[in-house]
Amino acid sequence: MRTPWIEPGQLQRALARNEAFWTGGLEQGPLAWITAPDALAGSPPAEPGTEEALWTDVDYVLDSAEHQLAHTFFAADALPVHNPWLGPDQVAAWLGSPLTLAPRLNTSWVAPLVKDWGEQPPLAIDPQNRWWQLYLDILRASARRGRDRWVTAYPDLHTGIDGLAALRGPERLLMDLVEQPEAVRRAMGEMTGLLKWILDRVEEVILPTAQGTSNWTMGWSRGRFLCIGQNDVSCMISPRMFEEFCLPDTLAACRRADHTIYHLDGPGALRHLERLLAIPELDCVQWIQGAGNPPPSKWLDMLRKVQAAGKSVQVYYGPGHGDDADLSEELDALCRGLDPRRLFFWATVPDREQAAELAGRAARQGR
Numbered sequence: 001m002r003t004p005w006i007e008p009g010q011l012q013r014a015l016a017r018n019e020a021f022w023t024g025g026l027e028q029g030p031l032a033w034i035t036a037p038d039a040l041a042g043s044p045p046a047e048p049g050t051e052e053a054l055w056t057d058v059d060y061v062l063d064s065a066e067h068q069l070a071h072t073f074f075a076a077d078a079l080p081v082h083n084p085w086l087g088p089d090q091v092a093a094w095l096g097s098p099l100t101l102a103p104r105l106n107t108s109w110v111a112p113l114v115k116d117w118g119e120q121p122p123l124a125i126d127p128q129n130r131w132w133q134l135y136l137d138i139l140r141a142s143a144r145r146g147r148d149r150w151v152t153a154y155p156d157l158h159t160g161i162d163g164l165a166a167l168r169g170p171e172r173l174l175m176d177l178v179e180q181p182e183a184v185r186r187a188m189g190e191m192t193g194l195l196k197w198i199l200d201r202v203e204e205v206i207l208p209t210a211q212g213t214s215n216w217t218m219g220w221s222r223g224r225f226l227c228i229g230q231n232d233v234s235c236m237i238s239p240r241m242f243e244e245f246c247l248p249d250t251l252a253a254c255r256r257a258d259h260t261i262y263h264l265d266g267p268g269a270l271r272h273l274e275r276l277l278a279i280p281e282l283d284c285v286q287w288i289q290g291a292g293n294p295p296p297s298k299w300l301d302m303l304r305k306v307q308a309a310g311k312s313v314q315v316y317y318g319p320g321h322g323d324d325a326d327l328s329e330e331l332d333a334l335c336r337g338l339d340p341r342r343l344f345f346w347a348t349v350p351d352r353e354q355a356a357e358l359a360g361r362a363a364r365q366g367r
Contacts, residue, residue, distance in 0.1 A: 001212045002148045006074050014077045018220040022259050022283060029365035030335060030343035032076035033218045036355040037348065039073035054103035055086060056134060062141050069150055073352040076359035080150035081214045084138040086131055088158050092166035093131040095123055112169040117183035123190040143205050152206045154215040154226055159195045160249045161233045177241055184245060192249045196256060217286050217314060218346055223258030235268030242272045254281035261314060266290035277309035284312040284344065295325040297333035307342050314344035327358055335365040
């Protein structure tokens with residue numbers, strides 16, 4: 001992996017430590033991705049004429065991404081990553097759901113597409129779909145421009161049960177789990193096949209760059225590193241339903257990658273943790289405690305359980321996610337209470353001084 005924005009010695013250490021994380025071979029503290037966006041002076045590119053164009057004007061998207069990365073201060077083990085996306089329901093849009101973009105809110109939403117499972121053709125992406133073509137255009141442009149600069153990430157894929165919720169509507173899908181379980185099982189099987197098809201198309205673009213791989217959870221590997229478990233609907237279903245409808249897709253995703261991280265989103269998802277920890281191919285669990293809940297250091301018993309199962313844990317601090325906590329105290333508490341070799345500490349901070357202080361503190365842990 002190459003980039004002009006990190007000093008060569010720091011870059012080589014970061015790459016080696018990211019690789020060591022996957023084998024439990026870290027030394028001198030946890031894996032620490034600490035960044036300070038906009039820490040370096042510079043004027044952003046001029047915005048296009050409409051809000052939608054913030055995400056649809058390919059040249060602007062790449063100009064903006066390059067500006068953001070070039071003006072970020074990367075500390076400790078952090079690397080520059082660009083994650084092309086069209087919002088959390090982009091997969092549903094690729095499948096034909098009407099999409100509304102809200103770039104200034106950093107999100108999008110879709111109108112349900114599936115009216116009746118009995119009349120729904122198999123789920124497949126039309127290669128001429130506008131949103132799929134746009135995503136590929138941005139992905140290819142990112143891979144070209146990012147060569148020797150950044151890692152172009154795997155997409156944030158809400159396939160699986162969350163994808164079906166977007167296509168059908170969450171309330172209807174929850175009813176379908178009870179009233180039409182066979183239809184949901186069939187659709188979940190199609191979603192698993194779709195996941196593999198999308199990843200094949202993405203890897204045709206990103207792997208030849210020789211920049212390694214990453215995803216929206218950050219982290220890096222020379223191999224194929226995926227975030228799985230976009231199962232936010234799992235907070236609303238029982239462990240039995242999770243086992244029946246979600247687990248086969250989760251297992252297939254784990255087996256599709258060299259390294260995996262599971263996005264465990266909020267206390268409602270904890271009911272499925274024991275089953276997830278039994279997956280041999282799962283490497284790491286990302287814990288997102290959710291708005292209004294205590295920061296990660298207050299969840300040590302649960303995080304120890306993850307590590308006791310042989311998995312690593314990732315915690316995140318950023319806007320709306322524990323950024324009001326004292327990050328130095330959080331880092332110290334986590335490293336005292338957990339095995340730092342299997343801890344991934346990810347933080348977005350306001351300035352390079354705090355980033356440098358946290359990086360130094362992380363390096364002193366476990367000595």
